[in-house]
Amino acid sequence: MARRTIDPGDWGDISAKKQSNGRWKATCRYRPWDGGELKPAGAWGATEEESKANLRRNVRDRLAHSDSEHEKITRDVRLSVLADLWLEEKALDPGCSAETLKQYRDEIEESADKRGDRAAIKIKPALGGYRWREAKSVVLDRHLKRLLELGYYEKAHRQKVILKGIMGLGARHLNVPNPMDNVARLRRAEERSGPRAADGATLTGLRSQMEDWLSGKAIPGTPAYRSGPKRSRLVLDASDLMLATGGRPGEVLAIRKVDCVPLDKDVDWTECRRWRVWFTGTIATDRETGKLYRKSKPKTKNSVGSVVVADFAVPTLIRLLAAAGDDPEAVLLTTRTGGLVSPRKLSGQLRKARGSNYAWVTPKTFRKTVGTRVKRKKGLDAAAEQLRHGSTVITERFYVDDPEDVADYTDALEEGWGGE
Structure with missing residues (x-):
């Protein structure tokens, strides 16, 4: 009879023999997970069954040590x-x-x-x-x-x-x-209904409500401030900069003082009305410690670049620059204690400040709003450049809420059915 083939991770028949000292020794051959040559294994016991049980346990341990992941992944693994x-x-x-x-x-x-x-x-x-x-x-x-x-x-x-x-x-x-x-x-929501950007009335109402939230008032979906730390202006300042630049949340939270360049050369920077902001990094979490740090590159290689800040956010930018002190490496948007802010924390604050009336608004909505407005005024290529996309396909598919108006082709439809 042919000997049974031993698969990787398995062992052959176990035999046991009583030794001269009165104890039993069980032996077999097993095959490691790497599919190599068969290896011998043995174990002792006071009885035949005990020696075999000890051998099975030893072989399992050897196989688990050689590749514990393979041992765990079977059709019965949960x-x-x-x-x-x-x-x-x-x-x-x-x-x-x-x-x-x-x-x-x-x-x-x-x-x-x-x-x-x-x-x-x-x-x-x-x-x-x-x-x-x-x-x-x-x-x-x-x-x-x-x-x-x-x-x-x-x-x-x-x-x-x-x-x-x-x-x-x-x-x-x-x-x-x-x-x-x-x-x-x-299918993504954008594939069903297209991206949703905020219009002017929405932005005005949202900002007014966020100001009420900051002052401690109750807003729909969020109760009034009662106790604890006062509400932070961080979410309003970050929203200003996202809407004024089209930057991603992590990129905006990573803006340093050195990344802000005044464009009016003949005035003091506190009086400058035109600014350019460079996006050179993002906020990340250290894999080992779990602590936040400023990563020296943004999401993609195309994301590195600069944009001019819209006029409405310039006062916010100047105030943040003044609060940052003299250190050029200082990050503008920080916690109360000067620590970095994660995009997840920013999203959580926005959820509270937007209430239930604007529950559909997210940080990404601000980026879509920027893309949509630039596209309407300057075209799709300009929108892709403002958002620092490598292709207009991504901009048009996921960031522009602007259905096209079809040109007048009625002259081709006049014949028949009521036409001449």
Whole structure:
């Protein structure tokens, strides 16, 4: 009878023999996960069964030590375990920033913060109990559609990306197709209705409401200030600069004093009415310490550049420059204690200041508003340049809320049906 083939990560038949000292020795051969040559293994015990049990435990330990990840990824692995392994893999990827890794972790794991929303839908609580063989395409598809039904479009897209990575890790190790490949496509809100920019009336109303919020008044969706630290003007100042430049939140939060260049050469800088701002960095999180730092390059290579600040934000810029002191490297927008501000914190403050009347407004809305206004006045190429996009395709698809007016072609429609 032919000897059974031993697959990687497995061992052959175990035999045991009583030795001259009265103890039992069990032996077998096992094959490491790397698919190399068979290796011998042995273990002792007071009885035959004890020696075999000790040997099985020893071999498992050796295989786990040789490749613990392979041992864990089977068709019975739970998605909670697979998610942890995927996060470990992404942590080793130099192309995955600390901010991105934190966003992944926030979507996967339930928040430990007691102030967190316990009703928030996370991947582990929702899907972590499923085994790989149970997490079929229909299960994953149903989970994402549930998010869409609740109106969480961006969350659904983020979790789809994450689930594709998690299930892809299992698919690679098990040599099977990725179940996420058969999940229905999720169309972005922009693909359905186009980008939404704020018009003049919206901006006027929003700013007035944000001023009320800053003064401590109650606004729709946010109660009045009662106690604790006074509300910070940070969100208003950052909104001014985003609307005046089209900068991304992280880029605006990373503006230093040295990045601001006065264009009126014959007046003191405090009286200058024309300014150019350079975007040379963004706010990032250190992967090891979790602390914020100013990253010396923005989102893409095309993002490095400068724009002229719109006149309405010049007083805000001058006030921030004066408060920054004499250090040219000082960042303009900081916390009360002079620390850096993360884009996530800025978004959280905006959610409070915008209330329920402007719940659809996000920092990205300001960027879309800038792109839309420049496009209407100067054209699509100018809008792409203002937003520092490498292509007008991205600008037109995701940042311009400006339906085209069709030219007058009625002369081609006159014949027949009421025409001559």
